[in-house]
Amino acid sequence: MLLPSPQQLRYLVALADHGHFGRAAAACAVTQSTLSAGLIALERQLAAGLLERGTAVKRPVFTPLGLELVARARTALAALEAVAETAAAARDPLSGPLRLGVIPTIGPFLLPRLMPALRQAYPRLRLWLREDLTDRLVAGLENGRLDLLLLALPAAGTMETLPLAQDPFHVALPRDHHLASRDSVPISALAGERLMLLEDGHCLRAHAEAACGLPRGIASNSDEGFAATSLHTLVQMVAGNLGITLLPQLALTGGILGDSPVITRPLEGSNSPGRILALAWRPRSPRAAEFAGLAPAVAAALNEGVGHG
Amino acid sequence: MLLPSPQQLRYLVALADHGHFGRAAAACAVTQSTLSAGLIALERQLAAGLLERGTAVKRPVFTPLGLELVARARTALAALEAVAETAAAARDPLSGPLRLGVIPTIGPFLLPRLMPALRQAYPRLRLWLREDLTDRLVAGLENGRLDLLLLALPAAGTMETLPLAQDPFHVALPRDHHLASRDSVPISALAGERLMLLEDGHCLRAHAEAACGLPRGIASNSDEGFAATSLHTLVQMVAGNLGITLLPQLALTGGILGDSPVITRPLEGSNSPGRILALAWRPRSPRAAEFAGLAPAVAAALNEGVGHG
DNA sequence: AGCTTTCAATCGGTTTCATCGATAATGCTG
DNA sequence: CAGCATTATCGATGAAACCGATTGAAAGCT
Known part of the structure; x- marks a missing residue:
């Protein structure tokens, strides 16, 4: 033929x-x-x-x-x-253009540490960044507009994933909140509280609901007219005594609290409630080995403040 | 690049x-x-x-x-x-070489009717045949040595399937068998009988066991030293009073009984025990539309004696 | 209607490169 | 060392990919 x-x-x-x-x-x-x-x-x-x-x-x-x-x-x-x-x-691993997608609940807290490390370790790597919700990133990966994702599991999509680290949840409270007296907060103690989460679409919301065993949509947000679009906003809302929230440890080590009058306590529960940070790429991607080789550097940046996966 | x-x-x-x-x-x-x-x-x-x-x-x-x-x-x-x-x-559908795989419990009974019909309907089609067990046919399909399969569902494998017809089971009995007095035989009546099936690997065996709700391996064969490798052999064994068996209707209309002293009765049960005859091809095969176009001719040959699916 | 514009197809000339046949280089074997 | 088998190299050749210019045809504008 x-x-x-x-x-x-x-x-x-x-x-x-x-x-x-x-x-x-x-x-x-x-x-x-x-x-x-x-x-x-x-x-x-x-x-x-x-x-x-x-x-x-x-x-x-x-x-x-x-x-x-x-x-x-x-x-x-x-x-x-x-x-x-x-x-x-x-011929030349970890060089050339690499289009990396990152979710908004990872990017701001990890990239400031990760980017300099990558620049130093792989000076020939030209990293293009795109920050978006998991769904869009996965779509971009699947149709070839992105090469590699940095996201939180579990996530849907046909891709190869490489778990990097566990990212446990912490409860963020106003300084004088009654739960602040405890060293850690069990999931059951959240029942009576006004729990605020990110708006729908953020995987962090789904992961938090799953970790706490909440039915979808119980946490107040949209019903109350609150539309928290970033973790920083959520922290401000907690500081304003509007309720409490859950923050991934990555955000804490990323310095999200600043000098807000907000304190955090580990969320306590069976099998350590939290999310799993991971890399993801297309199955059978020619650069799969390359991406896996990138994992240690990313994990190192993560583990500057987050527990090992 | x-x-x-x-x-x-x-x-x-x-x-x-x-x-x-x-x-x-x-x-x-x-x-x-x-x-x-x-x-x-x-x-x-x-x-x-x-x-x-x-x-x-x-x-x-x-x-x-x-x-x-x-x-x-x-x-x-x-x-x-x-x-x-x-x-x-x-440009030229249903022409050129087509490598067709058929399972042994379909081929001998259908091909004598199907081949002349195809030769007439699609004179430019050059049909290569391979008869083998389902597993090997599926393997051949997946690695490109075969283009199209004619087999019985359910079957495992990554392929697109197009069901063609239902092929109900009949019970084959020695002429003087006590079940011969009935118009049809319920599955429950098989319990006390010595049921002989094809040797392992033939999908007909698995389908018969599933249809009758038998646990795998209950039907006597290997334990007894019998190794029925074809339906024709099975019929001879029934004629020899060694037990009873199940035959697909396709085999009956294909004339498997000849003048053996064997009679058949429909197998009676909830949702008509039998198998489904189907075509199968690789997903996204360039010739998928072509193969689907072949289906009516195959179904016509099937339905010369088999109930509609 | 007449003119202009836009767009795709066609034509002739140039250059590139896949291929061939022959030959050289290499390594193994008797 | 001679002989054989196998792969790399070389120079010549012809096909075809490409370009620039031109033609043909339809649509829009005045």
Whole structure:
């Protein structure tokens, strides 16, 4: 069987992406004539109509088969890139661009420690950061816009995960709260309290609810008109005597409290209530070994203040 | 990023397959010098050592990275072939080579009816047959040696399945057996009988055991030294008064009884004990639509004697 | 309607590179 | 050391990928 050339497939997906011969050609760094001829050659070689000819309208129109082939061309090109990328990763591990996604309840507290360490350990690594909710990060990972995630387990998605550390929960209280007299706070003691958590979508909220055995949505937030969008906001709300909250230890060692009139006590319960911090990447990623090699550095930054996983 | 050419990848996998430059080159229909130069160019382009040079011993030795790249090259080539194959299937459906796997409890009874019908309906289809146990067929499907399976559900494996028909079980009895007086035989009536089934590995055995609610291995066979390897043998054993057995209706309409002194009665039970005949192919196979188009012809051949699914 | 603009296809010329055949280099064997 | 098997290298050749310019065709504007 005569295989289509990767070049031709690039032309095809570029045209699908840009919907315009000239711009697609520019994206492929060839002239329009070359791209046009290449696509015609591809159609002839496959003996299949890929785009509607003749009715030269606003933008190129793909036939159903053409769309199907665009999708298959994408995966074929990705597979070819995986070959080259595997070789590149083996030749020069932990260098080049790395697009890292981090969730908002990790990033602000870990990155200030992690980034300098990584810059020193892997000076050739060019780290692009994106902070977003778990769902969006996972989506970005799956469609190739991100290479690596730093998030909290459990999380849904088809990815390989590498647990790094346990991140236990602490109860944050106003300084004169009656629970402040205890060394640690059992989960059962939260029952009568007004527990405030981050708004829906933050995995920390789900993890906290799971850790405390709460049914979803019991913790007051939206009903009361509170919309805590960051842990810093939550701390301010605790300081304002609006209620109590749970904070991951990472946030505490990250200095979230500052000089707020808020104190914390470990949350006490069976199997140490908390979340698990982890790295995640696409299954069979060419750079999987590389990412796993990154783990010790991240774990070291984590463990400057968080208990071992 | 500069992608490796499919040609280079072909050279690589051919060398891995043949372990010999000359033979690999012949398999690629090029001269040895071309293949050698191509591999050197690939190594240079990827800036990676793929084979152990210098210690020119018996057969080429791949570096660990080389082996990894061979595997990735295989999937990349398969993805490229999928592009071409999709186009080919759209251009000319149900033509060309089709490697079909069939299980032994379907093949002999269905193929005599199915093959002539397919030859007539799709004269350009070149059908290669392989008869084997479900496990091996599924393995063959998954690694690409087979394109399409005709088997009985439930079956394990990662594949897309298309149920075609229900194939109810019948009880086969010696002519003077005391159960012969009934119009149909309830599952409970099998309790006191010596039930003989195919040897282990045949899915029909598992399906029969499941349909009858038998724990695995209760039906006598190996313990008694019987090793029934085909339904025809089983019928002979029933005729010889060694016990009774279960036969799928497909076998009956396929004429398995001939003029044996054996009679059959429908097996009666909740949700009609039997198996489901189905087609199966690789998920995202380029020819999936084609295979589904084949289903009516197969179902027609099945339904010449088997109840609708 | 007539003009301009935009866009894709076509054409001729240039260059690159995959391939071939032949030959050299290497290592093993008798 | 001669002979054999196997892989790397070299120079020549031909196909095809690419470019720049041009043509053809449809849409928009006045």
